[in-house]
Amino acid sequence: MGLSIDITKRVNGFYLDVSWRIGNELAVLFGRSGAGKSLTLQIIAGLIKPDSGFIKSGRAEYYSRARNIEIPPHQRSFGYVFQDLALFPHMTVRENILYGAKGVEQKERMDRLSELSDSFRIRGVENKMPSEISGGQKQRVAFARALIRRPDALLLDEPFSALDSPLRAEMRAFLMQVRADFNIPVVLVTHDVYEAYTMPDTLIFYSSGRVVQSGPPSEVFGIPATEEVAKLVSSGDIDPGLNAALRELPL
Amino acid sequence: MESSAFFSMRLSLQVAATATIFIIIVGIAVAYFLARKNFRGKEALDVLFTLPLVLPPTVTGYYLIIAFGRNGFIGKYIYDLTGWSVMFTWYAAVLASFVVALPLMIKTTRAAIESVDRNLINASYTLGHSEFETAVRVILPLAKKGIIAGAVLSFARALGEFGATLMLAGNLPGKTDTMPIAIYSLAAGGDWEQASGMVLMLTVMAALFLYLANRYSGKVV
Numbered sequence: 001m002g003l004s005i006d007i008t009k010r011v012n013g014f015y016l017d018v019s020w021r022i023g024n025e026l027a028v029l030f031g032r033s034g035a036g037k038s039l040t041l042q043i044i045a046g047l048i049k050p051d052s053g054f055i056k057s058g059r060a061e062y063y064s065r066a067r068n069i070e071i072p073p074h075q076r077s078f079g080y081v082f083q084d085l086a087l088f089p090h091m092t093v094r095e096n097i098l099y100g101a102k103g104v105e106q107k108e109r110m111d112r113l114s115e116l117s118d119s120f121r122i123r124g125v126e127n128k129m130p131s132e133i134s135g136g137q138k139q140r141v142a143f144a145r146a147l148i149r150r151p152d153a154l155l156l157d158e159p160f161s162a163l164d165s166p167l168r169a170e171m172r173a174f175l176m177q178v179r180a181d182f183n184i185p186v187v188l189v190t191h192d193v194y195e196a197y198t199m200p201d202t203l204i205f206y207s208s209g210r211v212v213q214s215g216p217p218s219e220v221f222g223i224p225a226t227e228e229v230a231k232l233v234s235s236g237d238i239d240p241g242l243n244a245a246l247r248e249l250p251l
Numbered sequence: 252m253e254s255s256a257f258f259s260m261r262l263s264l265q266v267a268a269t270a271t272i273f274i275i276i277v278g279i280a281v282a283y284f285l286a287r288k289n290f291r292g293k294e295a296l297d298v299l300f301t302l303p304l305v306l307p308p309t310v311t312g313y314y315l316i317i318a319f320g321r322n323g324f325i326g327k328y329i330y331d332l333t334g335w336s337v338m339f340t341w342y343a344a345v346l347a348s349f350v351v352a353l354p355l356m357i358k359t360t361r362a363a364i365e366s367v368d369r370n371l372i373n374a375s376y377t378l379g380h381s382e383f384e385t386a387v388r389v390i391l392p393l394a395k396k397g398i399i400a401g402a403v404l405s406f407a408r409a410l411g412e413f414g415a416t417l418m419l420a421g422n423l424p425g426k427t428d429t430m431p432i433a434i435y436s437l438a439a440g441g442d443w444e445q446a447s448g449m450v451l452m453l454t455v456m457a458a459l460f461l462y463l464a465n466r467y468s469g470k471v472v
Contacts, residue, residue: 047373073376074385086374090392099388102379149379 003153003185007043007053007063016040016209019053022202026179026186028217030196031206032232037189038083040206041155044187045080046073057152057185074102079146079154083161085138087130093141094126100145109148116144119181120174136167143178153185154178161192172199193233197221205229256449258425259433266341266416266429267409270348274405277349278356279398283386285357286364297357304354308414311351315419319346343420344429348409355408356401359468363397364390400468407460411453 004021016036020027029037042048044055046062049070055063057078062071079100087096097116101109117123120140125133130141139159146154156175160168172195179186190196196203196217203217213225224230284290285297303311319326321336330336337343367390375385391398413431420427422436430449437446 042373045373045377047376072381073373074379074381076377078377080374080377082370082374084370086368086370088371088374088389088393099375099380100378145378 007050009050025201027202028200035206036209077152079151081159083158085142100148156188263430266344270409271406282360312415312418339421347415347419348412352405352408356405359401363394367393396467400464403464
């Protein structure tokens with residue numbers, strides 16, 4: 001398995017030029033807003049077409065400018081959780097999750113639904129509409145919907161950013177559990193320094209459309225490769241929780 | 252006279268209902284492409300489909316005669332092949348109502364489709380659903396209220412269509428005299444009593460449909 005990308009994209013004066021490769025691990029794309037993190041995710045999922053490069057997931061090649069390959073988004077095997085979760089408001093929780101089970105045989109999809117309902121603690125709300133369930137339940141439904149197809153990788157575009165602190169902590173623990181259970185590449189976009197430091201196996205640091213440093217978070221935080229990285233991880237202007245998080249660093 | 256009023260009402264409903272069926276099919280397809288696709292001439296196409304909304308219906312009717320008349324650039328082929336012309340039949344009234352009322356369906360449906368959250372559409376793609384499946388299962392259901400409002404408005408407009416219908420279908424009593432045309436004939440002939448009955452009926456029906464359209468479109472955005 002694994003996910004590797006090498007892409008460029010010019011959008012309205014902004015230039016994205018990034019290249020990275022991860023295994024079955026949790027990678028965090030970290031950096032200021034507007035650094036190109038979400039754009040990268042959308043390009044990987046096929047929602048936006050890059051200008052050049054390639055996108056490979058396991059043995060599948062989803063995009064290659066050189067080989068003229070461009071697989072449409074619905075034929076790519078990625079689970080995607082959006083910042084606003086994007087649950088379908090006209091479908092029940094059950095319909096939302098099963099909508100993600102495209103191509104899965106009927107009996108199997110019911111088994112998986114049942115399994116996910118238990119492990120993601122959404123049993124009992126399956127027949128409710130998304131507007132009738134709590135914030136945490138919505139999060140778990142969005143994850144269940146993205147994972148029921150057993151995708152090759154999971155792409156998370158700041159899914160916890162709108163949550164209050166206790167729920168955010170709960171969802172971080174939930175994500176670590178998902179990562180352990182599914183054993184696929186997970187890419188989490190965040191500009192939360194606490195998440196960047198505590199969650200990933202690999203931290204990929206974005207700045208103005210470029211990867212300026214990547215590696216284990218302790219390395220990136222401990223030995224910043226550039227002045228900019230050093231400034232960002234120590235200036236406290238990224239997130240109010242930064243200073244608290246930095247105090248916990250074993251530096 | 253009673254039976255001719257009944258005939259006009261039945262004909263009007265029949266024409267408006269038939270036109271609305273075609274309006275729904277064509278209107279949704281055109282609105283979808285205008286809302287979701289980028290192509291050269293898109294806005295020109297929008298103007299073309301909107302024109303009947305602002306042109307005098309007689310002008311629209313004139314164009315339809317040029318197209319579908321016995322010597323029209325489409326009509327002559329139909330006539331050569333079948334010996335039949337749409338002119339002065341109730342089908343002509345359907346055609347006129349269709350063209351005049353279609354813009355209301357397209358405008359309302361396009362706005363409703365454009366208001367569907369982009370992330371929901373993207374979510375559907377990432378969950379393995381093609382553009383067509385996404386349109387059928389996500390976009391159109393979420394735009395449903397706008398689509399219903401557009402269909403109701405179009406039906407009301409088709410019911411009241413006069414100018415283009417008169418030019419294309421004529422005023423043939425017992426054949427093409429829809430309610431608006433019958434009202435014109437009755438008033439011209441001085442039969443105010445009969446005319447006011449029909450006027451009242453059309454007004455009540457139009458008000459009812461506008462109310463229904465508002466109920467739906469109010470909840471669209």
